[in-house]
Amino acid sequence: xxxxMSQFYQVFFDESDELLAEAERLLLELDIGDPSxxxxxxxxxxxxxxxxxxxxxxxxxMTEITHVLENLLDxxxxxxxxxxxxxxxxxxxxxxxxxxxxxxxxxxSAVDQDAVNDIKxxxxxxxxxxxxxxxxxPVTLAVAAQVAETVAQEAEQALSTDAxxxxxxxxxxxxxxxxxxxxxxxxxxxxVEALPAVGKCHVLKLSTEESLDNIVAICSFILDPDxxxxxxxxxxxxxxxxxxxxxxxxxxLLLEIPDVADKDMATLVSELELLGKVTLQPAxxxxxxxxxxxxxxxxxxxxxxxxVVDADKLKISExxxxxxxxxxxxxxxxxxxxxxGDFGLFDSSEAKPASAAPQPEAKVQQGEPVENKRVxxxxxxxxxxxxxxxxxxxxxxxxxxxxxxxxxxxxxxQAMIEQRTSTxxxxxxxxxxxxxxxxxxxxxxxxxxxxxxRMMPMDYVFSRFPRMVRDLAGKLGKKVEFVTxxxxxxxxxxxxxxxxxxxxxxxxxxxxxxxxxPEVRTAAGxxxxxxxxxxxxxxxxxxxxxxxxxxxxLNRERILNKAKSSGLSVSDNxxxxxVWQLIFAPGFSTAEQVTDVSGxxxxxxxxxxxxxxxxxxxxxxxASGYGTTISISLPLTLAILDGMSVRVGDEVYILPxxxxxxxxxxxxxxxxDVTGQGRLVKVREDYLPLIPLYQMFxxxxxxxxxxxxxxxxxxxxxxxxxxxxxxxVGQQQVVVxxxxxxxxxxxxxxxxxxxxxxxxxxxxxxxxLLRSSRQLIAEPSIH
Amino acid sequence: MLEAAGSKAESQSAxxxxxxxxxxxxxxxxxxxxxxxxDILKVQEIRGYESVTRIVNAPEFIKGVINLRGIxxxxxxxRIRFKLGSPTxxxxxxxxxxxxxxxxxxxxxxxxxxxxxLSPQQIKPAPEMGSILSTDYLIGLGTLDDxxxxxxxxxxxxxxxxxxxxxxxxxxx
Numbered sequence: 001x002x003x004x005m006s007q008f009y010q011v012f013f014d015e016s017d018e019l020l021a022e023a024e025r026l027l028l029e030l031d032i033g034d035p036s037x038x039x040x041x042x043x044x045x046x047x048x049x050x051x052x053x054x055x056x057x058x059x060x061x062m063t064e065i066t067h068v069l070e071n072l073l074d075x076x077x078x079x080x081x082x083x084x085x086x087x088x089x090x091x092x093x094x095x096x097x098x099x100x101x102x103x104x105x106x107x108x109s110a111v112d113q114d115a116v117n118d119i120k121x122x123x124x125x126x127x128x129x130x131x132x133x134x135x136x137x138p139v140t141l142a143v144a145a146q147v148a149e150t151v152a153q154e155a156e157q158a159l160s161t162d163a164x165x166x167x168x169x170x171x172x173x174x175x176x177x178x179x180x181x182x183x184x185x186x187x188x189x190x191x192v193e194a195l196p197a198v199g200k201c202h203v204l205k206l207s208t209e210e211s212l213d214n215i216v217a218i219c220s221f222i223l224d225p226d227x228x229x230x231x232x233x234x235x236x237x238x239x240x241x242x243x244x245x246x247x248x249x250x251x252x253l254l255l256e257i258p259d260v261a262d263k264d265m266a267t268l269v270s271e272l273e274l275l276g277k278v279t280l281q282p283a284x285x286x287x288x289x290x291x292x293x294x295x296x297x298x299x300x301x302x303x304x305x306x307x308v309v310d311a312d313k314l315k316i317s318e319x320x321x322x323x324x325x326x327x328x329x330x331x332x333x334x335x336x337x338x339x340x341g342d343f344g345l346f347d348s349s350e351a352k353p354a355s356a357a358p359q360p361e362a363k364v365q366q367g368e369p370v371e372n373k374r375v376x377x378x379x380x381x382x383x384x385x386x387x388x389x390x391x392x393x394x395x396x397x398x399x400x401x402x403x404x405x406x407x408x409x410x411x412x413x414q415a416m417i418e419q420r421t422s423t424x425x426x427x428x429x430x431x432x433x434x435x436x437x438x439x440x441x442x443x444x445x446x447x448x449x450x451x452x453x454r455m456m457p458m459d460y461v462f463s464r465f466p467r468m469v470r471d472l473a474g475k476l477g478k479k480v481e482f483v484t485x486x487x488x489x490x491x492x493x494x495x496x497x498x499x500x501x502x503x504x505x506x507x508x509x510x511x512x513x514x515x516x517x518p519e520v521r522t523a524a525g526x527x528x529x530x531x532x533x534x535x536x537x538x539x540x541x542x543x544x545x546x547x548x549x550x551x552x553x554l555n556r557e558r559i560l561n562k563a564k565s566s567g568l569s570v571s572d573n574x575x576x577x578x579v580w581q582l583i584f585a586p587g588f589s590t591a592e593q594v595t596d597v598s599g600x601x602x603x604x605x606x607x608x609x610x611x612x613x614x615x616x617x618x619x620x621x622x623a624s625g626y627g628t629t630i631s632i633s634l635p636l637t638l639a640i641l642d643g644m645s646v647r648v649g650d651e652v653y654i655l656p657x658x659x660x661x662x663x664x665x666x667x668x669x670x671x672x673d674v675t676g677q678g679r680l681v682k683v684r685e686d687y688l689p690l691i692p693l694y695q696m697f698x699x700x701x702x703x704x705x706x707x708x709x710x711x712x713x714x715x716x717x718x719x720x721x722x723x724x725x726x727x728x729v730g731q732q733q734v735v736v737x738x739x740x741x742x743x744x745x746x747x748x749x750x751x752x753x754x755x756x757x758x759x760x761x762x763x764x765x766x767x768x769l770l771r772s773s774r775q776l777i778a779e780p781s782i783h
Numbered sequence: 784m785l786e787a788a789g790s791k792a793e794s795q796s797a798x799x800x801x802x803x804x805x806x807x808x809x810x811x812x813x814x815x816x817x818x819x820x821x822d823i824l825k826v827q828e829i830r831g832y833e834s835v836t837r838i839v840n841a842p843e844f845i846k847g848v849i850n851l852r853g854i855x856x857x858x859x860x861x862r863i864r865f866k867l868g869s870p871t872x873x874x875x876x877x878x879x880x881x882x883x884x885x886x887x888x889x890x891x892x893x894x895x896x897x898x899x900x901l902s903p904q905q906i907k908p909a910p911e912m913g914s915i916l917s918t919d920y921l922i923g924l925g926t927l928d929d930x931x932x933x934x935x936x937x938x939x940x941x942x943x944x945x946x947x948x949x950x951x952x953x954x955x956x
Contacts, residue, residue, distance in 0.1 A: 742886050742887045743857040747840065760855055
């Protein structure tokens with residue numbers, strides 16, 4: 001029976017990804033001077049789990065690296081070696097290599113073999129250095145040799161006889177697959193031989209240079225260490241462990257059964273197999289014989305056998321300790337002889353049962369509770385494992401999206417019912433209206449719950465930065481303290497994935513341009529260690545993500561000069577906020593020199609574009625000498641937005657509320673014509689361009705004069721404009737539907753939604769409107 | 784009622800293959816005085832006309848979009864597009880909802896008559912017929928007793944740049 005392993009690959013990949021990420025996080029958090037043993041253990045476990053998985057799937061390259069890694073970690077966690085900064089660096093590099101190998105296995109991407117070998121050698125070197133300091137050299141050599149796995153099998157064998165010890169590991173009752181898994185685990189420590197089972201307990205012989213503790217640690221992944229019996233064998237034990245097995249309470253008994261039918265024999269064998277291992281011997285005449293290896297007493301055997309054969313006729317003889325031949329070899333040879341006396345080595349069976357008699361009851365009684373005790377803890381641990389597994393499930397994103405769509409439909413239907421029942425007489429239809437009210441509440445709850453499925457903590461993004469900042473700061477010779485806040489803040493998965501790149505860019509920028517070198521900082525009277533903080537939090541219906549550094553701040557003069565030289569229209573008395581927005585212009589970089597980190601001027605505009613595409617807004621605050629904060633405001637999700645419905649003529653449109661600043665009815669005096677083309681409206685101290693929606697969309701409006709209608713002040717891309725509509729209808733949450741799935745993109749429209757009455761309403765693309773209005777109306781000045 | 788007829792037609796049409804040599808079923812509808820036929824397998828359902836939401840700056844024959852059980856579906860008035868019949872909208876106006884490769888579109892026609900089965904022998908190649916509908920978009924002419932159906936290759940027509948329903952093709956031109 002072969003199992004198709006490929007179905008488990010994905011699980012292994014996902015798990016390894018998580019483990020690697022976890023290991024990296026722990027490594028970064030490690031306090032070099034005083035590493036917490038818990039963290040070290042966790043890192044060790046991660047390495048070990050990956051090794052186990054990789055070995056199972058035959059990914060030997062990963063097994064090799066993890067094995068070396070594991071050895072080093074193990075010695076560190078046992079305080080046999082001191083943790084040094086270089087270790088952490090190497091471990092991080094090893095993690096990268098493992099990640100590369102993992103990706104290689106997953107998607108067939110290229111694996112840099114040189115890098116793999118480099119890291120293997122580095123790890124081995126570290127293991128040797130550390131070993132010399134603490135442990136006796138031969139063992140270290142053995143470890144290194146084994147670790148490299150370059151040593152030929154013979155050499156390893158030779159080593160194992162010198163430096164290794166042999167252990168007899170008696171396992172508790174375990175399913176076959178666990179035993180196999182365990183043997184494979186142990187095989188990584190040394191050579192494993194299966195010895196004949198004792199009752200239902202498997203026995204392994206392990207030759208290894210690892211300590212007893214290690215063996216127990218490995219076994220403890222699969223079973224309760226208390227159930228484990230490990231005894232050390234003399235190094236020179238001959239390859240047959242049978243004698244030892246016998247000595248530990250197991251007996252090899254020869255049963256001779258005369259005059260028995262084949263059918264009865266079969267029954268007997270199956271009965272006896274319950275007691276231990278049965279080896280059938282060739283029948284001699286009508287005398288059947290078999291070997292039974294068991295812990296049970298003779299009385300038990302007699303009791304079992306008596307169901308099938310007359311107890312008097314059954315002969316049980318014990319095999320002497322002196323026999324060194326395996327029974328399977330010995331017996332067939334000897335069984336040829338019909339004469340029982342020829343065996344000579346065995347005592348007469350009649351005498352033995354009597355001498356064994358006093359034991360049986362005690363044994364049987366003992367056997368039962370032991371069995372129970374063994375089973376109980378297993379079940380408990382099974383339960384613990386199960387409960388851990390059920391805390392999260394992996395579900396395809398399309399399933400979640402489907403669920404969200406369906407709930408969206410439900411919300412619309414519910415709104416429809418609500419709208420239709422609202423005209424009913426509340427006195428006559430009290431009960432119906434109550435039920436509708438309840439439906440409304442339940443629908444809201446359901447919607448919230450379903451939306452939360454897609455939500456992921458920001459930690460998913462934040463967790464990748466400590467490493468990046470550390471590497472970058474090291475490369476640039478800067479000292480940076482990295483702090484995160486609000487990592488638990490949740491954001492839609494779709495947004496989370498899209499925010500990674502812009503954030504990476506901003507963090508890089510902060511380390512490269514923002515934070516100064518330690519000398520400059522000291523000269524400026526600042527702490528030589530720069531501080532970079534990444535925070536996330538809710539504000540209104542938005543998520544605010546801020547990248548903040550305490551570096552030099554943006555240089556207003558330099559930005560203005562650069563802008564002038566690149567031909568952007570700027571004036572010296574622009575407000576700071578407008579100057580800062582200039583850095584989002586394509587090709588804009590004020591870095592004095594281009595580094596491989598940043599400075600090429602590609603990026604900030606891409607950052608801005610990506611964030612705008614997500615419906616977000618980027619804002620910069622900066623003070624010279626005190627640092628820069630870049631603040632990104634994002635909607636909670638893309639699937640649902642808060643909208644303001646506005647009417648023009650017969651049409652109702654939805655404006656995303658995030659763009660709406662305010663709405664007002666202007667007086668006729670505040671509206672000015674500019675060169676007969678466009679119109680401006682004075683809103684407090686600002687003159688804003690007026691966008692008449694009816695003109696842009698060619699609708700017959702109710703009002704043509706702004707003072708009769710309503711102006712909605714919109715802000716997008718840092719530009720403000722006033723949209724002229726007939727009236728405001730209301731504010732509501734709408735489910736965004738894609739117009740392009742069955743139609744095509746329409747300029748000025750970002751999507752559609754379904755209103756409470758079942759009708760469709762289009763959602764306005766505010767940024768696009770503002771842009772096209774500028775083309776429609778002759779470019780008005782903004783201030 | 785119309786919807787029921789549509790779904791019935793759909794279920795009836797399950798077995799016939801569009802393969803050559805086999806009979807195929809066509810949904811017959813009228814535009815003005817002419818009778819047209821389209822492959823029944825492309826028809827999702829038949830509905831009455833309901834108010835649509837106008838799409839800004841769209842050509843006149845694209846009436847707008849409707850909400851079809853949560854899906855936003857554009858509605859094309861074939862009468863306007865091909866200048867046939869009078870574009871009036873009342874309770875008898877019929878919308879055929881098409882599903883072409885997963886894209887759902889509605890077309891407005893004057894009326895839907897029946898579903899007819901045509902054998903390959905009954906389908907004659909279409910002659911060049913003026914400018915209303917290029918023969919590129921015709922499968923042929925179906926003859927059934929004294930009726931003549933103009934069989935439209937609706938798949939080709941709806942994805943064509945002439946309809947302007949799909950962006951990529953528009954962009955190509």
